[in-house]
Amino acid sequence: MAGSPLPGTEDDISTSDGFGVPNLTSYNGCSLASGHDISLGILNIRLNPVHHGQDGIYQFTHGATVMKCVKLFIYGQPNKPTISSNVSMAYDGQSVTLRCHSVSSTVPGDHNLSMTYEWKRGEHVVTSDGKFILEAKSRGSLTIMNVVTSDTKYNFTCRATEDSGNTSLSSDAFYLKVVYGPNAVTLSPSHVSYALDETLPLNNISCFSDCYPGCTYTWLKGGVVFSSGPVLSLGSLLRGEAGNYVCRATNPERPSISLNSSGTALML
Known part of the structure; x- marks a missing residue:
């Protein structure tokens, strides 16, 4: 099983077996938590507080046999995203696609969490309409239709939210460059x-x-x-x-x- 606490919070990891007293292979920062009964092979571990470096696999063994494994993921704030464009400069009437990209800081990195993105034009949240088309589901790309010179007056920013609910800082402002x-x-x-x-x-x-x-x-x-x-x-x-x-x-x-x-x- 796996747990995914936030850094600085408490997390209890529980397991049991029917073969006597288990041994614990783990990291620093562990202590026995209430509810344990070593005589019955029930061991509760408390990580208090949870911090980076405690992520990974915790094993409970009986002799040389691994009885239970617990993989602990620790959520992190997504890294500040960057914006890239499919063209360095656009022409009047052309369509331009911007892409927002952030890297997860959740550890270990072999999780299956995904990112969704929010775009802003100036202070206003961008939604799909005739002018703007957002990529379905993740909204990681933004296509601006029929670019005109006045589009250079506004900046675009984005931020990422991971499935954990953690949200990144906003990206640096991106300005379109339109040839005129x-x-x-x-x-x-x-x-x-x-x-x-x-x-x-x-x-x-x-x-x-x-x-x-x-x-x-x-x-x-x-x-x-x-x-x-x-x-x-x-x-x-x-x-x-x-x-x-x-x-x-x-x-x-x-x-x-x-x-x-x-x-x-x-x-x-």
Whole structure:
């Protein structure tokens, strides 16, 4: 038979046989408990308090014969779980599956206890609906349907509960990473045209856009690539540098999608 007390509690282990006085093979921390009658082969053992290190098999023997075995499991709090994702970054409209995993600290480890999981999005418990799908029974995985950029505003956490009833700490917060952009390419200064005398310096013009994980920038002059990087730096102008300049923002994770700024005309 087996017992499963919590650490720090008392546990009585009882057995009997009809062959005289048994011997006890056990661990430290054992004492005889009320109800024993060694003359009848009835032996009650008290572990007080139960602590880690007392788990395992207790044997009652008669001579060289093992008459009874008791396997004692000691419940532990499940370890703090971790969250993993099936993708490092998601795209708008994609589904993402998160998995929560905890390791039991109940000993010995050859028990058949299982874990169930609870998920939270921010402060709210997640339930299966059109947006979220929880794995049946254990709820160890959470599938988020049709991911959008706004999903990155919220964190996901989980915690594990073992069949014993013990519950883990909450996992660290997990945030989705959703690829987006480029959005709204802007220039600073925002002038649409400059009229300058030749050899006069032009202040740098910077290009900005919003992308995740980040934008790359290319400057075009008359539709042809002129330079790379977010800053157009011409310095002292030459007549051949007159023309229309456009900044193009591109997300390397979505190279087929780019966005141009409004044009800036340089007149010399």
